[in-house]
Amino acid sequence: MEQLSKYGVTPLDGAKKKSGEKFNLMEKVFLGLSVDQYIAQVLRNKFNWILAAILAVGVPFILYRFLFGLGAVTHSSNDYPWGLFLGFGLFCMVPLSASGFMLGTTCELFGRHDFEPIERLALLNGLLGYFFAVVYLLVDLGQPWRLAYPMVYAWGPAAVLFLVGWHVATYLSVQVAEVSVAFFEWIGWPHAKAFIRKGVVGLTVSGIILSTLHQGALGALFTYAPGKVHPLWYSAEFQWIHFFTSSIFGGLCMVICVSTIVMMTMSWRCDDRFKEALPDLTIKLGKGAAMALITYLVIKLIAVAHDNEWVYLATGWGAWYIFELLAGVVAPLVILSYGIRNKQVWIVRIGAFGAVIFGILLNRLNTALIAFNWKLYQEIPHISEIIIAITIFAIYVGTYRFILNRLPILYQWNEEPAKAEETVAVPASPEQGQEEIPARA
Amino acid sequence: MSKVSRRKFLAGSLAGGAAVVAAPAKKALAAGNFSGFPDGMGVLVDLTRCVGCRSCEAACNKEQNLPKPAVPFDDTSVFDLTFHHGTQKRRPDENAYTVVNRYEPEGMDKPTYRKMQCMHCNEPSCLTSCFVKAYTKTDEGAVVYDEHVCVGCRTCMVACPHNIPAYAYSKVINPVVKKCIFCYDTRVSQGKPPACVDICPAQVMTFGKRKDLLKLAKARIKRNPEKYQTEIYGEETVGGSAWMYISGAPLDEVGCDTSLPKEPIISNVKGFLGVVPMVLSIWPALFTGFHLLATKNKDHHDSHHAEGEE
Numbered sequence: 174m175e176q177l178s179k180y181g182v183t184p185l186d187g188a189k190k191k192s193g194e195k196f197n198l199m200e201k202v203f204l205g206l207s208v209d210q211y212i213a214q215v216l217r218n219k220f221n222w223i224l225a226a227i228l229a230v231g232v233p234f235i236l237y238r239f240l241f242g243l244g245a246v247t248h249s250s251n252d253y254p255w256g257l258f259l260g261f262g263l264f265c266m267v268p269l270s271a272s273g274f275m276l277g278t279t280c281e282l283f284g285r286h287d288f289e290p291i292e293r294l295a296l297l298n299g300l301l302g303y304f305f306a307v308v309y310l311l312v313d314l315g316q317p318w319r320l321a322y323p324m325v326y327a328w329g330p331a332a333v334l335f336l337v338g339w340h341v342a343t344y345l346s347v348q349v350a351e352v353s354v355a356f357f358e359w360i361g362w363p364h365a366k367a368f369i370r371k372g373v374v375g376l377t378v379s380g381i382i383l384s385t386l387h388q389g390a391l392g393a394l395f396t397y398a399p400g401k402v403h404p405l406w407y408s409a410e411f412q413w414i415h416f417f418t419s420s421i422f423g424g425l426c427m428v429i430c431v432s433t434i435v436m437m438t439m440s441w442r443c444d445d446r447f448k449e450a451l452p453d454l455t456i457k458l459g460k461g462a463a464m465a466l467i468t469y470l471v472i473k474l475i476a477v478a479h480d481n482e483w484v485y486l487a488t489g490w491g492a493w494y495i496f497e498l499l500a501g502v503v504a505p506l507v508i509l510s511y512g513i514r515n516k517q518v519w520i521v522r523i524g525a526f527g528a529v530i531f532g533i534l535l536n537r538l539n540t541a542l543i544a545f546n547w548k549l550y551q552e553i554p555h556i557s558e559i560i561i562a563i564t565i566f567a568i569y570v571g572t573y574r575f576i577l578n579r580l581p582i583l584y585q586w587n588e589e590p591a592k593a594e595e596t597v598a599v600p601a602s603p604e605q606g607q608e609e610i611p612a613r614a
Numbered sequence: 615m616s617k618v619s620r621r622k623f624l625a626g627s628l629a630g631g632a633a634v635v636a637a638p639a640k641k642a643l644a645a646g647n648f649s650g651f652p653d654g655m656g657v658l659v660d661l662t663r664c665v666g667c668r669s670c671e672a673a674c675n676k677e678q679n680l681p682k683p684a685v686p687f688d689d690t691s692v693f694d695l696t697f698h699h700g701t702q703k704r705r706p707d708e709n710a711y712t713v714v715n716r717y718e719p720e721g722m723d724k725p726t727y728r729k730m731q732c733m734h735c736n737e738p739s740c741l742t743s744c745f746v747k748a749y750t751k752t753d754e755g756a757v758v759y760d761e762h763v764c765v766g767c768r769t770c771m772v773a774c775p776h777n778i779p780a781y782a783y784s785k786v787i788n789p790v791v792k793k794c795i796f797c798y799d800t801r802v803s804q805g806k807p808p809a810c811v812d813i814c815p816a817q818v819m820t821f822g823k824r825k826d827l828l829k830l831a832k833a834r835i836k837r838n839p840e841k842y843q844t845e846i847y848g849e850e851t852v853g854g855s856a857w858m859y860i861s862g863a864p865l866d867e868v869g870c871d872t873s874l875p876k877e878p879i880i881s882n883v884k885g886f887l888g889v890v891p892m893v894l895s896i897w898p899a900l901f902t903g904f905h906l907l908a909t910k911n912k913d914h915h916d917s918h919h920a921e922g923e924e
Contacts, residue, residue: 240786241786242783242784242785242786242789243781243783243789244783244784244785247783249781249783249784251705251707251771251777251779251780251781252702252705252777254768254769254771254772254781255768255772278901281905282901282904282905282908282909283904283905283908283909284905284908284909314765314766314767315764315765315766315767315768315781315782315789315790316764316765316766316788316789316790317766319763319764319765319766320765322746322763322765323745323746323765326746326763327746327747327748327760327763328746328747329744329745329746329747329748331742331887332742332743332744332745332747332769333743333745333883333886333887334743334744334745334767334769335745336890337745338745374902374905377901378897378898378901378902378905381897381901382893382894382897382898382901385893385897386890386893386894389886389889390886392886393883393886393887394769394772395772396882396883396885396886397739397742397743397769397772397773397879397882397883398772398773398775399775399874399875399879399882400775400871400873400874400875401772401775409882409883409885410885412886413886413889548871549698549701549702550698550699550701550702552698
């Protein structure tokens with residue numbers, strides 16, 4: 174795409190061609206390029222080749238899992254019922270998708286319109302994260318075709334997982350509605366968009382309720398296993414608050430990470446509004462993440478004190494726990510604070526990557542797999558399990574990119590064609606227009 | 615406004631009085647823990663008597679129509695098997711609902727054998743963690759499950775403190791959770807002892823009402839205090855269970871997890887479950903209130919209306 178833009182080809186970013194004619198659906202799907210141009214740029218992009226290679230290896234493994242059962246691709250462990258599919262796919266993807274409700278709340282409930290350039294990216298990040306968490310779940314469930322049983326057929330309302338199931342299902346619908354605004358703009362259904370916008374406060378509030386409960390519920394699932402999860406990672410009273418609070422910095426930092434990757438790899442798709450707002454927004458998001466991190470650190474320590482588990486800190490597990498807290502919470506906190514104080518966007522980004530990798534990924538893998546069954550033995554996931562987990566992640570990245578390329582997430586949709594390429598895009602709405610002018614002045 | 619008539623007042627007082635009378639009963643029902651049905655059955659396992667003949671394993675296999683094992687049941691070499699770099703002994707799985715393991719506790723001249731199977735807890739964590747309510751605790755004390763609703767999430771396996779439920783990983787079309795069901799369908803529901811108890815040549819196991827078994831266990835320990843450990847495993851462990859063990863060797867040296875809490879597993883989860891209705895009822899007003907507070911006089915609504923109407 175970058176090469177094409179050198180020749181003056183611009184990607185589709187509005188409803189109409191320069192001639193004033195409307196694009197049809199196929200043209201929109203092909204980004205306004207001719208079919209030859211589109212295929213040529215797909216083939217030119219090396220990342221597509223990497224994705225294709227991963228899929229070529231991994232998709233047969235996924236088929237193999239469904240043809241020959243879970244036992245064929247995992248260790249069939251009765252002691253570790255949840256492997257990488259849930260340990261990574263569900264427990265890591267969900268907190269990293271808290272961005273949707275965080276930014277939805279900021280923009281729609283608190284009326285902070287300055288966050289709007291990144292709101293849609295955060296919403297999409299939330300939707301896709303949840304969707305693929307469910308995909309991981311479907312691969313892991315013994316009988317995925319029974320997924321709807323707790324909704325319609327056999328209710329176990331006293332179980333934490335019942336809550337998770339219902340909340341993830343309803344929250345997915347809420348997120349589909351939230352992201353559909355961008356889709357309706359793209360496909361050209363203004364009435365549908367207006368309909369959703371009317372209910373946006375209701376949708377956002379339900380988003381907060383559902384997120385609070387099921388982010389917490391994922392933590393509460395482990396309170397069923399007091400003898401299995403290592404005491405340092407276990408807290409009957411605070412487990413749900415740990416998971417909920419960490420999802421706040423997890424979601425915010427994930428948006429910083431994704432926006433960084435997008436700026437570096439897809440800058441052709443980002444409009445000037447996004448590009449100009451991003452450094453400032455990154456620092457603002459970093460501030461939010463830093464506050465969540467310090468809160469999380471305090472309540473993690475409170476949990477150790479509450480159950481009087483200090484003695485465990487002197488063991489090997491304690492060293493591992495301290496490493497997790499240092500690398501995943503304290504270090505990102507220090508780095509973020511430094512970056513915020515000195516307005517160093519890249520420092521903030523590094524802090525955000527640290528919080529995502531060590532604060533969320535390591536913590537969830539520790540709780541679900543590494544410090545799980547600490548009295549029994551360590552299990553290293555089966556190689557096929559790792560391949561399938563990576564393959565689904567590649568499908569996630571591919572889908573993410575496919576949508577970002579098309580829907581007005583990183584750019585604003587123009588109902589009328591822009592006059593000249595390099596000038597300010599015509600604002601999509603009067604309200605956003607008003608905001609743009611002082612920003613540029 | 616409306617006057618309370620004498621009759622209405624009396625009726626109201628009566629209703630109020632009835633409510634007060636009914637309240638203690640209700641309170642008892644709502645008490646935190648459930649310690650099993652009064653006439654629930656159980657099994658007392660006396661580990662000092664077990665010789666490790668594995669006939670209980672064979673009886674279970676036959677009664678439950680399980681596949682034939684690779685090693686015959688009279689072969690005691692299975693006691694030498696270890697798994698995961700020698701750290702683990704055998705455990706129940708989809709093809710064996712009960713297994714016997716051999717332990718060599720320090721200072722004992724002969725090994726102790728322990729049969730393991732579902733403990734049939736009074737307040738089972740598998741039951742309380744199941745989101746499709748597949749599990750039932752029957753009046754007879756058995757914990758049984760309905761495999762027609764099992765989705766295969768395996769939360770019960772995570773929740774079970776005794777590591778008992780196993781998953782039929784080898785099945786492609788219909789994998790479900792598998793565990794000992796106390797021979798409920800074929801025996802215990804008709805008042806007969808389970809197959810393993812019936813066949814035992816050494817009278818290791820006693821089948822009876824749980825409350826009677828507790829008395830029996832205490833009597834045996836009292837009569838022979840030098841032979842037995844004082845604790846009864848399963849009396850109070852995670853809320854108590856239908857199956858209970860008494861042992862000569864320290865319980866933690868024969869594969870019993872003595873670090874388990876006394877309270878049922880669900881008591882760890884109740885805190886969160888109590889939060890749920892609060893969040894559901896408080897959050898809507900709280901956050902809609904925040905919205906109104908934050909956006910008053912900031913033409914937030916107007917801007918969205920304008921956006922919606924374009």
